[in-house]
Amino acid sequence: MRKYRPRGRRGIGTVVTSVMLVSAVSLMGAFLVSWSSSSFATKQVGVSEEIDDRVNQISEGFIVEDVWFFTNSTSSYSKVTVRNTGDVAVTISHVYVNNTQAWNAGKVIPRSEVGTITFETLWSAGSAQDVWVKTQRGTEAKQLWRS
Amino acid sequence: MRRGLATVVGAIFMIIVMIGALNVTLWMLQQQDRVGQAMVEKTSGNLDRLNEKIEIANVRIDGSKLNMTVTNNGGQPAKLKSLYVVDETAVPRQQYRYDLDIPVDGRDSAKNVGQGVPFTASTTSLYSVKLVTESGNTAASVITPVSAVALPMSLYVIPPTVTPGQNVTLLYTVTNDRADSHIAAAVTPQVSYSMGCSPGPGCQLTQYVAPSSTVINSGTTALFKWVFKVDAPDNTTVAFNATIANAKPGNYVIEKARAKLVSASETSFYSESTTTIIYSALAQKPELFLIVPSPFGEDPDDGKGLWGVMVVNPTDAPIEVSRVIISAGPVITDRTERIIDNNGTPCPRTPINPTPAAEWSCPEENMIQWRDTASPEVVQPRSVVPFLAKYEPGTLGGGGDDPAFLISASVFSSMGQFTKSGYSTGMRNAAEAIGNVYLTDTTVEATALQSNHMFGSMTGVASGGEFTMHVAMADLGRNTAGIQAGSKLIVNVPKGFTIEQSDILSWTGFDDTPTVTPFTDGSSQIQATLTNDLGTSTSEAARILKFRADAPVVPEKRIYIFFTLVHGQTTSGSNLSVGAVGEFPVQIVP
Numbered sequence: 001m002r003k004y005r006p007r008g009r010r011g012i013g014t015v016v017t018s019v020m021l022v023s024a025v026s027l028m029g030a031f032l033v034s035w036s037s038s039s040f041a042t043k044q045v046g047v048s049e050e051i052d053d054r055v056n057q058i059s060e061g062f063i064v065e066d067v068w069f070f071t072n073s074t075s076s077y078s079k080v081t082v083r084n085t086g087d088v089a090v091t092i093s094h095v096y097v098n099n100t101q102a103w104n105a106g107k108v109i110p111r112s113e114v115g116t117i118t119f120e121t122l123w124s125a126g127s128a129q130d131v132w133v134k135t136q137r138g139t140e141a142k143q144l145w146r147s
Numbered sequence: 148m149r150r151g152l153a154t155v156v157g158a159i160f161m162i163i164v165m166i167g168a169l170n171v172t173l174w175m176l177q178q179q180d181r182v183g184q185a186m187v188e189k190t191s192g193n194l195d196r197l198n199e200k201i202e203i204a205n206v207r208i209d210g211s212k213l214n215m216t217v218t219n220n221g222g223q224p225a226k227l228k229s230l231y232v233v234d235e236t237a238v239p240r241q242q243y244r245y246d247l248d249i250p251v252d253g254r255d256s257a258k259n260v261g262q263g264v265p266f267t268a269s270t271t272s273l274y275s276v277k278l279v280t281e282s283g284n285t286a287a288s289v290i291t292p293v294s295a296v297a298l299p300m301s302l303y304v305i306p307p308t309v310t311p312g313q314n315v316t317l318l319y320t321v322t323n324d325r326a327d328s329h330i331a332a333a334v335t336p337q338v339s340y341s342m343g344c345s346p347g348p349g350c351q352l353t354q355y356v357a358p359s360s361t362v363i364n365s366g367t368t369a370l371f372k373w374v375f376k377v378d379a380p381d382n383t384t385v386a387f388n389a390t391i392a393n394a395k396p397g398n399y400v401i402e403k404a405r406a407k408l409v410s411a412s413e414t415s416f417y418s419e420s421t422t423t424i425i426y427s428a429l430a431q432k433p434e435l436f437l438i439v440p441s442p443f444g445e446d447p448d449d450g451k452g453l454w455g456v457m458v459v460n461p462t463d464a465p466i467e468v469s470r471v472i473i474s475a476g477p478v479i480t481d482r483t484e485r486i487i488d489n490n491g492t493p494c495p496r497t498p499i500n501p502t503p504a505a506e507w508s509c510p511e512e513n514m515i516q517w518r519d520t521a522s523p524e525v526v527q528p529r530s531v532v533p534f535l536a537k538y539e540p541g542t543l544g545g546g547g548d549d550p551a552f553l554i555s556a557s558v559f560s561s562m563g564q565f566t567k568s569g570y571s572t573g574m575r576n577a578a579e580a581i582g583n584v585y586l587t588d589t590t591v592e593a594t595a596l597q598s599n600h601m602f603g604s605m606t607g608v609a610s611g612g613e614f615t616m617h618v619a620m621a622d623l624g625r626n627t628a629g630i631q632a633g634s635k636l637i638v639n640v641p642k643g644f645t646i647e648q649s650d651i652l653s654w655t656g657f658d659d660t661p662t663v664t665p666f667t668d669g670s671s672q673i674q675a676t677l678t679n680d681l682g683t684s685t686s687e688a689a690r691i692l693k694f695r696a697d698a699p700v701v702p703e704k705r706i707y708i709f710f711t712l713v714h715g716q717t718t719s720g721s722n723l724s725v726g727a728v729g730e731f732p733v734q735i736v737p
Contacts, residue, residue, distance in 0.1 A: 018152060025153040029160025036164050040171045051178040058185040061192070063283035066231055068242045081244070083228070085196075085283045087188070112281065114229065114246075 057137040061086030065114065067131050069123045069147035078102070079118045082133060084109040090139070096132040097121050106136070123147040196282040198223035201251060203288040205364055206261075206276060206329045208268045213261030217278060217286065219251040226250050227257070229279035230264060236272040247278075270332040271393070289328035294393045298334075298363075299324055302389045302402040309377050309385075311406045311611065311700030312643070314355065317373040319389045319400075323363040333360040335392035336371040343384040348612030349700065349737070351378050352385070378611035379406040380737045381702030406700075432565055433466050433526065434459040435556050436708060436730035437473075438603055440583045440623065441572035442723040443486065444540030448625035448685060451497055451537035452581040454515055455603040456556045457732050458534065459706050460526040467523035467561035471534045475513035476553025476571070483544020486513040486552070486574060499535035499598050507536045523561070529704035531732040533603035535585075537623070543576040548721050573723050578626035580682055580717045582727040584636065587619045590653050592689045595619045606734040611700040615652070620675075620713055620727075621689035622682025629682035630725050634715020635674050636692055641707045642669035643699030656681070656690035680718050698735050707733045 065081040078097060084090050089110045095103040095117060102121045109115035123129055125147060132142040200221035207214055213232070219225050227249040234241040245264040251257045260278075268274065274290040303318040319336055336358050344350035358371035377385065383406040390399035438455030454473055460466045475486040487494050487509050494509030506519050517534045526532045543549060555568035586602040587595040594600050595617070608614045620636040622629050636657070640646050648663045654675055661675035675692045682688040699707075713727040 021153040022156055025157045025160070029157055029163075033160055033163050033167070036167050040167055044171065044174060047175065047178060051181060055181050055185040058182070058189050061189070061283075063279075065229055065279045065283075065285075066242075066244070066277070070242075071239070081229075083279065083281075083283060085192075085281070087192075 053137065056088055057139060059087040060084075060090045060135060060137055060139055062090050062092075062109065062133070062135065062139070062141065064131065064133055064141050064143055067129070067143075067145040069125075069129065069145075075120050076123055077118055078121045078123065078129070078131070079116055080131060080133065081114060081116045082109055083114045084111055087111060091136040092117060092133060093136045094132075094134040095119065096130075096134075097123075098130050099132070192282070195223045196284060197221075198253070199225040199280055199282055199284045201225050201227075201278065201280060201284055201286045203276065203278065203286050203329075204256065205362075206288050206290055207333075207362060208270050208290065208331045209262070211267050211269070213264065213266060213268055213276065213290075215260040215276070215278075216256055216258050217249075217251055217260050218256040219253055222253040224250060224252050225284065226281040227260065227278050228281045229277075230261065231275075231277040231279070232266055232268075233275040234272055235275055268331075272331075274331075290331050291325060291328040292331045292393070293334060293391060294395050296325060296328075296330070297395050297398045298322060298330075298391070300389065300391075300398070300400045302387060302400045304387060304402045304404045307403075308405050308407050311377060311379050311381065311383075311702075313377060315375050315377050315385075315404055317375070317387060317389065317402075319358075319371040319373070320368050321363060321371070321391060322368040323365055325365055329365055330363055333362045334369065335360040336389065337392055338373055338387055338389045340375075340388065341386045342379055344380050347609060348697070349378055349380065349610040350383070351611075352376065353378070377404075377406050378697075378700055380610060380700065382407055432462075432562050433468070433558055433560050434461055435558055435565065435567040436603075436732055437554070437556050437567070437570055437728065438535065438583070438585055438730070439554055439570045439572050439728045440581050441713075441726040441728065442579050442582060442717060443572045443574050444579050444581055444624060445542055445574060445577060446540050446581055446624040446626055447578055449495070449539060450581050450623050450625035450687060451495065451539045452623055453499075453535065453537050453583045453585055453601060453621075455499075455533055455535040455585070455729075456517075456558065457531050457603045457730065458524075458526050458558055458560070459531045459732050460528055461706065462562070463528045465528060465561075466526045468526055468532065468534075468558055469518065469520045469523040470557075470559040471517040472557045473515040474555055474557075476555065476568075484513075484549065485541030485544070487515055487538055488512065488541030489514075494541075495539040497537040497598050499533075499537065499601055501532070502534055502536070509538070512541070526560075529706060530734060531604045531606060531706060535601060535603050537598065540574065540581065543574055548575045548723065549573055550721075550723055570728060572726070575628075575717075575719055575721045575723055577719070577721070578628050579624065579719050579721065579723060580622045580626075580628045580630055580725070581624040582630055582713050582717070582725040583619075583621045583623050584711050584713050584727045584729040585619050585621070586729070586731055587617045587689075587691065589617060590655065590691045590693050592656075592691060595689045595691055596621065596623075596687045603729070604732040604734070606736075608698050608733055608735050610735050610737045611698060613695055613697050615693065615695045616709070616733075618692045618694075618711055618729075619689045620677070620681070620692070621687065623687050624682060625685050625687060627683050627685060628717055628719035629680045629684075629688070630677060630713070631716050631718050631722075632677050632679050632681075634677045634681075634713060634725055636677070636690070637675075637712050637714060638673040638692070638694075639710040640671040640673065640696060641709065643707065644671070645697035646671050646673070646694065650695045651692075652695060653691065653693035657692065661692060661694075677715065683718055698733075701735045701737055703737060705735050707735060709733055
């Protein structure tokens with residue numbers, strides 16, 4: 001015995017199911033693409049900044065040419081002369097004398113230039129002074145100088 | 148057909164996501180490469196910096212400016228960018244910084260660094276200097292003034308025992324052993340000396356060679372040289388003190404030399420001809436030296452020729468002299484040939500100090516005598532006593548001239564009698580000049596003609612000292628015959644005396660300029676040529692040659708003989724030869 005099936009309703013469910021499945025897949029795919037793009041872009045920016053910082057830090061270099069200890073009528077001073085020997089400008093952020101912060105005003109020294117930093121400090125003649133110079137990027141130089 | 152569409156769509160999205168992830172991965176790799184590249188560049192820069200090896204090879208103060216020589220022993224070129232100078236002498240210490248821009252190629256050097264900076268340096272200050280290169284390398288040194296360092300030094304005296312009158316060489320070494328500093332300026336050597344004798348011509352050093360200043364680099368030694376002529380008595384000690392200008396107190400070196408006549412040189416010295424140096428070599432006896440006029444007239448106008456016998460005592464004991472005789476030779480066969488006339492008014496004569504008139508006579512024709520047997524004249528050891536007198540010529544009885552006849556001199560002394568001959572003079576059988584040569588003490592001709600200004604010897608000349616001698620060439624005749632122009636006065640200066648052309652001081656009446664000819668044996672000869680005829684008026688006339696000489700250095704009193712003569716001819720019709728002789732003993736005393 002043969003069942004009657006109305007001709008117009010044959011496979012609609014399948015179609016609907018397929019459409020729903022495709023739609024769902026599309027939605028998930030679009031979300032996935034959108035999310036991944038956004039995530040990658042965010043990460044890229046962060047990594048890029050980090051890489052730039054690292055490259056700049058690697059490229060920066062300086063030496064402390066001289067530290068001169070002197071006094072005037074009122075106080076004792078140190079004059080630190082820094083030469084930028086790197087490929088980028090450096091910003092001297094801190095100077096420590098004998099592990100005590102003596103200066104933190106910040107000073108930009110362009111590439112191949114010399115900068116002097118003068119600050120008040122206590123020192124005794126003929127003794128070794130531990131002078132520690134740091135840049136904003138974290139490069140540092142630590143050296144003993146006779147006062 | 149529809150089956151698997153969602154899979155396809157999902158796959159597409161997955162592919163897109165995968166592509167994005169892959170891009171991010173690639174980007175990350177690129178970023179890592181940037182970091183790596185930066186590291187490589189940094190490392191390369193550090194290697195370049197390590198390959199710079201700058202060093203201050205030399206630094207000094209030149210014209211009040213720093214003058215550095217900077218070497219780069221590395222393979223990488225360096226560029227000097229900063230110069231720091233600290234004046235360590237200043238109170239408080241002062242620091243000066245100057246920008247530089249001086250490249251120094253690898254394995255090369257840069258000179259005169261610092262000459263262009265406006266820093267005025269002093270050679271008496273202590274400085275620290277530091278150079279910084281563009282890559283951050285530094286080189287430092289110290290400039291030390293000479294006055295702040297004690298430099299090792301040595302002095303060598305060559306020979307340590309020097310013969311008086313000879314040269315001594317000083318070699319002086321100064322070492323800069325300062326490894327960490329440089330001497331500020333060129334070092335100027337100095338030497339002083341002290342002598343163990345009274346300063347004077349016979350006690351002095353004459354500097355012939357002097358060293359110049361020089362820069363002594365670290366780790367090097369400089370050698371300086373002086374040469375001195377030593378004029379000092381025997382056994383004199385000479386102490387040399389060598390140092391450098393502005394030296395640190397106590398930084399000097401002393402060495403001593405001794406002036407000594409060694410035996411070998413004495414032997415050589417004494418073996419000279421006894422005509423120039425008198426020495427008691429063999430017999431203990433007096434030596435005779437003469438003044439002989441030539442020609443000896445005739446002079447009808449009362450002119451007198453100067454005769455003399457200088458008795459020299461070369462021994463160490465006094466000699467008493469009781470008689471001195473000068474006699475004419477045997478060609479005079481006829482008593483009418485009177486060289487010295489004792490007839491009539493016997494032998495007119497004028498004695499010359501120190502012998503008085505009473506002691507002079509003419510006991511026979513052609514004979515001059517000095518005698519004092521009661522109180523003999525004493526000739527002290529290594530000394531001389533002159534017996535001088537002016538005698539009037541006699542006359543020749545024959546028909547012709549006597550151009551030459553023998554003259555001899557005899558002495559009777561406490562050491563025996565001795566005779567010396569070999570001299571001659573001549574006479575013309577008519578008016579003729581009386582040629583003479585003698586010592587005087589003036590350049591004024593009229594004064595030199597006075598008897599009290601006539602001498603036959605010099606005594607007491609200081610060993611090694613300068614002395615002046617006046618030699619007179621005279622026509623003591625009073626007739627119109629004279630000595631022709633062009634005649635020469637010749638003075639032979641013995642070996643050991645030093646005389647140069649500039650030592651001829653006065654020669655009025657002689658041609659310009661009398662010559663001084665040194666001989667290879669060390670002696671010299673002065674020749675002065677008469678400019679005009681001499682003595683052609685009816686009065687005596689003289690020309691004076693004045694010169695100076697340095698006496699030799701002698702260890703004891705010593706007698707030298709200045710053999711002096713006139714060579715020429717007279718203006719008379721006979722043109723007799725002028726051969727006046729004067730043998731002048733000169734006593735040198737230490």
